[in-house]
Amino acid sequence: MNILVSGAGIAGLACALELGTRGHDVTVVEYARHLRLTGTPIDIRGDAIETADRMGLLTKIQKQRVRMSELTQFVDSGGEPVARIPMAEISDSDDDIELLREDLVRILAEALPDSAAIRFGDSIETLTDDDGVNGGADDDGVDVRFASGRTGRYDLVLGADGQHSAVRRLVFGPEEDYLRHLGVYFALADHPGEAQSEGANSIYNNSIYNVPGRMAGIFRYNGKAVAVFQFRSEPIDYDHHDLDAQKQILIDAFAGYRSWRIPELLDAARADPGFFFTSASQIHLPSWHRGRVALVGDAGYCPAFLSGRGTSLALTGARFLAEELERCGDDHTAAFARYEARQRPYVTFAQDRVYSGRDRILPATWAAIAARNKALRAPGTGAP
Numbered sequence: 001m002n003i004l005v006s007g008a009g010i011a012g013l014a015c016a017l018e019l020g021t022r023g024h025d026v027t028v029v030e031y032a033r034h035l036r037l038t039g040t041p042i043d044i045r046g047d048a049i050e051t052a053d054r055m056g057l058l059t060k061i062q063k064q065r066v067r068m069s070e071l072t073q074f075v076d077s078g079g080e081p082v083a084r085i086p087m088a089e090i091s092d093s094d095d096d097i098e099l100l101r102e103d104l105v106r107i108l109a110e111a112l113p114d115s116a117a118i119r120f121g122d123s124i125e126t127l128t129d130d131d132g133v134n135g136g137a138d139d140d141g142v143d144v145r146f147a148s149g150r151t152g153r154y155d156l157v158l159g160a161d162g163q164h165s166a167v168r169r170l171v172f173g174p175e176e177d178y179l180r181h182l183g184v185y186f187a188l189a190d191h192p193g194e195a196q197s198e199g200a201n202s203i204y205n206n207s208i209y210n211v212p213g214r215m216a217g218i219f220r221y222n223g224k225a226v227a228v229f230q231f232r233s234e235p236i237d238y239d240h241h242d243l244d245a246q247k248q249i250l251i252d253a254f255a256g257y258r259s260w261r262i263p264e265l266l267d268a269a270r271a272d273p274g275f276f277f278t279s280a281s282q283i284h285l286p287s288w289h290r291g292r293v294a295l296v297g298d299a300g301y302c303p304a305f306l307s308g309r310g311t312s313l314a315l316t317g318a319r320f321l322a323e324e325l326e327r328c329g330d331d332h333t334a335a336f337a338r339y340e341a342r343q344r345p346y347v348t349f350a351q352d353r354v355y356s357g358r359d360r361i362l363p364a365t366w367a368a369i370a371a372r373n374k375a376l377r378a379p380g381t382g383a384p
Contacts, residue, residue, distance in 0.1 A: 129141075229250060282303060
């Protein structure tokens with residue numbers, strides 16, 4: 001089949017790899033002009049590890065393994081360590097793999113077969129699905145018009161374009177109909193002025209500092225340093241493509257707080273042209289497919305970054321969808337239904353686990369911060 005995938009993130013690349021290696025012609029269209037490599041480390045857990053193995057990528061992924069979460073500590077306003085998260089809360093098992101997002105994106109992109117191509121700097125503008133209009137005729141398909149003015153006709157269209165999916169909006173309706181905001185926003189900025197050697201006398205060289213309802217931190221990896229922020233907030237209306245507006249939201253959220261290194265980290269955010277900002281939100285849909293269009297990854301079932309399972313869901317979703325299309329042949333309706341039946345339990349589990357993580361990372365009051373630190377220093381936690 002001729003398949004269009006919207007989005008060249010982890011879900012989109014995994015779909016292209018899984019479908020392309022099964023003989024389909026796959027075109028991936030990506031709004032950005034290059035692969036997005038920024039982002040904090042991600043996790044591959046549970047059955048997603050088997051998926052990576054079946055893709056033939058597990059050995060490469062294991063070689064890029066990092067242990068940043070294990071090397072992260074909470075600090076006070078003077079930078080002194082006060083607590084760290086127990087390993088039992090970081091991972092499900094010793095088999096879990098933590099690696100940099102950029103490494104997984106590169107591994108997936110480099111593994112794409114010749115039958116899969118990425119077209120950057122373009123996006124889907126309209127979709128016309130005539131599935132069943134011709135009485136189930138063999139020439140049923142989806143007509144697509146792109147922002148560039150190009151047009152194309154495809155047997156299937158897959159929305160793998162993230163939490164703010166254009167495909168989902170075009171086919172299923174406005175984002176607000178399906179988005180469940182979890183009360184948290186997340187930001188990430190490159191901090192090139194931060195010396196990698198700082199903290200060399202301690203293995204815990206990633207630091208998190210809390211003020212009520214907010215956290216600021218520094219993570220170091222591969223000779224780089226990034227400033228990381230989270231803050232509690234009701235939903236904010238903003239343009240997802242307006243970088244300056246997103247930076248101002250972050251600055252306003254931390255206005256009045258000058259303790260630890262917050263002003264320095266905000267300066268890094270101001271200066272970073274690759275600044276990243278998003279909400280901790282979930283997508284809840286009664287179905288992830290309609291006609292010849294289906295959703296994969298955050299576009300269909302974003303669990304929120306607080307779950308630590310978004311990457312795993314993207315990988316298993318791509319695998320299950322490709323396997324069911326192979327088993328069901330031309331019957332995409334049956335394949336989509338079987339894909340959803342297999343993936344739904346994983347999504348439910350991931351989406352149900354986010355709230356404890358939020359309360360641990362973002363205590364709402366000074367008293368809650370102190371209680372969190374005391375609990376993590378208790379005997380048996382392994383904290384300093």
